[in-house]
């Protein structure tokens with residue numbers, strides 16, 4: 001090396017060291033908080049240091065940082081991961097962030113097609129987002145030539161896809177459509193069999209085979225719910241457990257309490273029994289006694305009272321807040337819109353949450369009328385409600401178990417399809433800095449059936465990939481740190497749009 005060059009290198013060394021030291025300074029350190037990590041069972045006062053979107057250390061001493069925040073008396077937990085979130089827009093993301101959610105995924109009904117859905121949210125999202133491949137959406141594209149409904153909007157749509165079977169000869173086309181969506185990065189396949197009652201058992205079985213080939217989970221709203229013999233929640237679970245066993249597809253049964261109603265313990269026994277015999281099957285519940293869905297959907301086809309064990313008065317019309325009668329039911333069903341259904345026993349959510357592997361998921365998503373959010377209070381309050389009412393007030397489950405159900409368990413559900421989920425749902429060095437800081441003494445849902453669009457209380461700070469989205473219980477504006485959660489994108493080259501009859 002020429003002497004001059006060597007001198008330059010030596011002269012540069014202290015500067016390089018200085019840069020290294022400065023870059024070792026954390027961006028943010030949360031100090032004096034009670035840190036919960038549901039994987040290692042850490043429950044202790046620690047300093048959590050964040051740099052470049054990642055957690056870099058969890059220590060008893062306090063490292064240097066550009067932004068040091070004292071969170072004494074508060075809990076620092078992994079940000080909540082909601083596997084069942086229909087509200088995939090900026091207003092809903094705000095309500096979710098104020099409820100501690102850092103990742104919201106539309107997995108029950110999914111979306112179809114996949115690529116444009118992700119493209120629309122990339123770089124613009126407050127929290128992390130993702131979706132499964134929509135079985136009803138793919139059906140609608142085949143039978144109605146229409147794939148314009150995004151996410152759960154498909155269940156508000158009408159058309160042949162609701163009540164027409166797919167001929168056996170056309171099942172390979174359905175499989176191909178679902179394959180393309182998975183190759184585009186869908187996190188699995190989502191289906192609401194109850195909403196497409198004409199989907200035959202053979203069709204559902206074929207869809208499970210697609211999921212199995214991709215090692216992708218299949219998220220199912222069962223064919224039947226409630227207590228009617230041979231057409232209730234037990235029969236619904238038995239169908240999909242058989243398909244999972246026969247194909248090897250990982251299975252996730254959505255909202256077990258609104259499927260099982262008073263038979264929820266039997267559904268849990270079926271799911272736990274299948275898992276004990278080696279099947280990869282999981283489930284979730286929301287912490288409310290009412291469900292919600294579109295009044296025009298097939299769920300309310302004749303006989304719904306017997307199926308759900310309800311009467312008209314148990315249905316709340318969200319647009320006006322009124323309870324329905326036979327007359328108003330018929331009128332609003334023709335008009336279409338969101339209804340809340342009081343049908344779940346008080347005991348069902350307790351039974352579900354006491355079952356260790358059962359996750360918390362909201363099934364939420366506000367719709368909009370005249371620009372105002374309307375819908376079920378679960379859209380804003382699910383996670384704070386579990387922490388405030390099920391943990392603190394009623395002591396149904398421990399704080400660590402509740403956090404595990406909202407973080408580690410949903411992350412693990414998706415690790416095989418998106419390996420980056422191994423870095424979420426944990427407070428560990430190297431994990432993504434998706435964090436929620438809440439006050440365990442005051443955290444509470446404020447959203448009610450009468451006034452659902454209320455932010456939760458006691459959620460103090462929320463960070464997504466190291467960026468504050470909630471700070472001092474206030475939404476931060478002008479930030480979009482949310483990233484896509486998605487499976488491997490393996491489709492090459494993209495098929496021509498006309499080859500699938502897409503619009």
Ligand SMILES: [Zn+2]
Pocket residue numbers: 108192221254255
């Ligand atoms: Zn559902």
